[in-house]
Amino acid sequence: MLINGQWTQDWSPSDNKDSKGRYIRQLAGFRNWITATGIAGPTGEQGFVAEQGRYHLYAAYNCPWASRALTVLYLKGLEDCISVTFVNPKITDQGWKFEGFPLCEKEPLYGFDFLHQVYTKSDQQYSGRVTVPVLWDKKNQCIVSNESADIIRMFNSAFNEVTGSELDLYPEDLREEIDALNKAVYQNLNNGVYKAGFATTQSAYEEAYHAVFAQLDALESRLSDGRSFLFGERLTETDICAFVTLIRFDEVYHGLFKCNRNLLAQMPYLSAYTRRIYALPKIHQTVKFKHIKHHYYGIKALNPNGVIPLGPEGFAKKE
Ligand SMILES: N[C@@H](CCC(=O)N[C@@H](CS)C(=O)NCC(=O)O)C(=O)O
Missing domain, CATH: 3.40.30.10 (Glutaredoxin)
Structure with a gap:
């Protein structure tokens, strides 16, 4: 630092x-x-x-x-x-x-x-x-x-x-609900996997692990009514926030961060949802599994020898 x-x-x-x-x-230092x-x-x-x-x-x-x-x-x-x-x-x-x-x-x-x-x-x-x-x-x-x-x-x-873009990922009528769901997804999932991975006591790890899976269960159940995205048919910023963690889940968080109750692949609605977002135009260009695996498995505090596991394949396609 x-x-x-x-x-x-x-x-x-x-x-x-x-x-x-x-x-x-830590909180970000530049907020203009x-x-x-x-x-x-x-x-x-x-x-x-x-x-x-x-x-x-x-x-x-x-x-x-x-x-x-x-x-x-x-x-x-x-x-x-x-x-x-x-x-x-x-x-x-x-x-x-x-x-x-x-x-x-x-x-x-x-x-x-x-x-x-x-x-x-x-x-x-x-x-x-x-x-x-x-x-x-x-x-x-x-x-x-x-x-x-x-x-x-x-x-x-x-x-x-x-x-000239008209796409609105934070529409006025959903703002309150988006803010509330973002907060839960951030605390329990986006940052939750890090809390599990970097915990230095058993109790801190278990607390984070349970929060991660409670949040995944809640999202799985929310999607089980057949909606395409978290707020229905409109894609919102909450979907993007959830997606960036879900797409990394099986490849890195399940193994390295010990979030291993189950793979995302074992949660049918969430994995279909993740694939749905992954298939949207241009999204493929934002996901590079080689970068993901080399970064996370290169964190010395968690994996001193830097050996990169070959599986699970998760959402990765051959690059
Ligand atoms: N609050 C920041 C957090 C960004 C963040 O933690 N990025 C990580 C990479 S995933 C990083 O750069 N870590 C380097 C470090 O903390 O030394 C944001 O969401 O923009």
Whole structure:
């Protein structure tokens, strides 16, 4: 992580825990918003107007948080408007680096080797974790946001006049329900699998494990009335949030994070739902199982020798 702008490597995700050994995720440090007119969003400074070509997304195919930002970028037709660079999925002693893995290119704006340089370019004294996704403003040369929950909302609404997109993943009439379900899905599933995987006590692991499967059971039952998506026939941001965890479930969370009561493949409605979203236009481009497996099974604290299991195949198709 960065401390006063200096990189320090003495840290592993399981170090971030409470007195009961529960994993705690740090809050994002940059919370500005791009808006259609440049007025400030719910948090942060004003001045980030939605413009063609002005912004850049640093993403990682392995990461569910970056993938939800990438997915909304594609669904909203923003690929010609916002450029994207993918970091190498194998995290190094200096955190995320550029190049050295298929589809991971050179850092295009400054020729940086590591993502922490993007953070200190924006704030020379930055202290905090260096995470993906990062939304960068090329004009003011600073980070707009490193919080994917905010990034998907701005992608959903800020650029409609630039792209002409009419897709609304956060429709007015469903906002309250979306917020409530997002919260449960985030706590119990998206972050819940991490809480199971990085727990350092038996009780913290068991608590997280039960929360993960209670949430999966609730979603399975919600989908059992035959609806296509969580809120019926309309795709919403909650579907994207759920999808990025579900698509990784059998390949990595079941084994490495010990969320192993059952495979997702054994839950008929949830697996059909995951396949339904996976089959939507452009979604395939956001899922790279090789990146996913190499990243997670490369986490030294959980898998010191880095051996990558061959199965289960789950949703993976041969790449
Ligand atoms: N709140 C952030 C969390 C992002 C996050 O934790 N990303 C992980 C990758 S999956 C990361 O970059 N971890 C590196 C680290 O914490 O050092 C978001 O949702 O945007």
